[in-house]
Amino acid sequence: MSGVVEITLTLQQEPKKFIDEYLKGGGAGGRSPAYKDILFGFDDVQLDGWSASCGPADSPAKYAIAISSATFLQQYLALDRLLTATTIISASAPIDRSSQKLQFLQIVNGEFQYLFDGDPRAPSSLGLSGGEHSLMRQLMVYCPVFLFLHELCHIEDGHLAYRAEQRLARKYWQLEQVREARAKDSRAMEFLADSSAILTGASMVVSSLADKPLTEKISHLKQFGFAVGLNLLLADIADWYPSRPRTLTDPKLNDHPNAGTRLVWCQYIFSDGMFKGMWPETLQANTPAKDAKEAIKAGIDQTVRAWTKLGWKRSAADVDDPALGPYMFEISRQLESPPEFRQPENPNQPVTEVTKL
Ligand SMILES: [Zn+2]
Numbered sequence: 001m002s003g004v005v006e007i008t009l010t011l012q013q014e015p016k017k018f019i020d021e022y023l024k025g026g027g028a029g030g031r032s033p034a035y036k037d038i039l040f041g042f043d044d045v046q047l048d049g050w051s052a053s054c055g056p057a058d059s060p061a062k063y064a065i066a067i068s069s070a071t072f073l074q075q076y077l078a079l080d081r082l083l084t085a086t087t088i089i090s091a092s093a094p095i096d097r098s099s100q101k102l103q104f105l106q107i108v109n110g111e112f113q114y115l116f117d118g119d120p121r122a123p124s125s126l127g128l129s130g131g132e133h134s135l136m137r138q139l140m141v142y143c144p145v146f147l148f149l150h151e152l153c154h155i156e157d158g159h160l161a162y163r164a165e166q167r168l169a170r171k172y173w174q175l176e177q178v179r180e181a182r183a184k185d186s187r188a189m190e191f192l193a194d195s196s197a198i199l200t201g202a203s204m205v206v207s208s209l210a211d212k213p214l215t216e217k218i219s220h221l222k223q224f225g226f227a228v229g230l231n232l233l234l235a236d237i238a239d240w241y242p243s244r245p246r247t248l249t250d251p252k253l254n255d256h257p258n259a260g261t262r263l264v265w266c267q268y269i270f271s272d273g274m275f276k277g278m279w280p281e282t283l284q285a286n287t288p289a290k291d292a293k294e295a296i297k298a299g300i301d302q303t304v305r306a307w308t309k310l311g312w313k314r315s316a317a318d319v320d321d322p323a324l325g326p327y328m329f330e331i332s333r334q335l336e337s338p339p340e341f342r343q344p345e346n347p348n349q350p351v352t353e354v355t356k357l
Helices: 002-024 033-037 069-085 130-156 159-169 175-208 214-240 259-268 281-286 289-309 326-334
Strands: 038-043 052-056 063-068 104-108 111-115
Touching (some): 002 069, 002 130, 033 038, 038 130, 052 159, 063 069, 069 104, 069 214, 069 289, 130 159, 130 214, 175 326
Antiparallel strands (some): 052 063
8 A cells, every 4th residue: 555655645746736836827817816825735634535625724825725635545546446447548548457346445534444346456557558647647636626626616706705694694593594504505505616616627628738639638628527527426435434423314404415416417517508608718719618518528427437337336316405406596696706816807708608609
């Protein structure tokens, strides 16, 4: 195991550098200095295989975003196994090395535990050939970047501020009502943060490959989709095998939606008519949107297929969740970015509607 820990610590430098540069550069539009006041780091405090958080920070920073190092290692361990069951890269470099069932190695409470049936040992990717090695490295950037962008959305789209306002507004409510309302808000904001992380991430991927051929952009969007799928399936594992025994039984008090629902939401977020106006300009300018949408969905679908092929369990979507649908749109209308993150409006750039693409 120590070889794996070493390699992941080295790999961790790449997304860290990428995210630091993104923040220093002023976020997606490259304009707002407020992003410099956001700290980012991998931390070791929580030794559980899937955790990320954001919140206000001590001065001189204003906010902090953290992903646990164990999460990064967990992503690596899962990818190592999933890549034996998929051909994500391209037909010229197939990765399908085996179709056997493999056990899932979970990091929980600082320990490793094996889940599901199959071989406990994955064929090691440490000595992979060139194409597979670079794919692994790329995915090891996209996996934490998706999580980072999800947390960033809670900050830049005003989710934290909204939560603070609601705490005051509900001061005289009954405790049970407050807890239900807060949980429903949180679940709705999770879907919004996933959507925003996908759209911002896709636009970052495409912009960084602006001078590259379309096939390369598509291939990277698929990889990014694969990373999105992996994160949500890891969230599902964390739900099934939590680090602490669950005490909560009332679904109305869950502050995170069922991960199966999040996955389905992310697979279909790009369907026509949903999220009008949210498709980023940069994405539209660089890549035919239909291709981009299909590529991301194809990437997520591939994760799900590889996951199933290895015999790993996952949740079905819970479509009865009241935070999905009208409530989510209602809350999205009430959210406001904190002033320091607002981009100056440019009347010459009409908002692109998804339905037109
Ligand atoms: Zn979140």
